[in-house]
Amino acid sequence: MEIKVLGPGCPKCKQTEQNVKDAIAETGVDATIEKVTDVMQIAGYGVFGTPSVVIDGEVKSVGKIPSKDEIKTWIEK
């Protein structure tokens, strides 16, 4: 599984990345995390704001910090 956290590096983006890491650690899912900070790359996903989370190419959340439990529901499917 490939998880991307889109965002230039503000505290909200960092918290989102941490929640993703925690969710992966707790579920034991085999996943890689990539932090995407390049504005043009982020724009390519068509998101209105950041932080955003993309899992296997599917945009799961935009402009908010998803909770660890919410992320778990996405990665445990």
Added chain:
Amino acid sequence: MKEKKMAEECCTPGGNIMILACSGGSNVGQLSNQAAAELTREGFGKMFRLAGIGGHLGGFVQSAKDVPVMVAIDGCEVGCAKAILDHAEIAIKNYLVLTELGIEKNKDLKLKSEDIRKVKAAVRSACE
């Protein structure tokens, strides 16, 4: 510079208002577009691509679902913007139909400044 600006916006509490205009081929369609563009330039929200939602592109649809404040502007009662949002199962938070503001629909694409002002004021009011 762009990255710095985005980093600042990224941390802004509450985020931006999403403005979705039908941008149709009549005076009222183009009024929706012009008002959305001017409001964006003035810092009141940010115009977003309704066509991306219509194409069911994931990032656009999810953005519209997650944004806390949104306004959809249809030029006339045909309601193309509303139909696109309904089709993508996006809850419409604020909604305007410009003919209901007393602006008559026609094919004259030379927009009147008084109409643009009226639409912008209505959009601002709808988001209060």
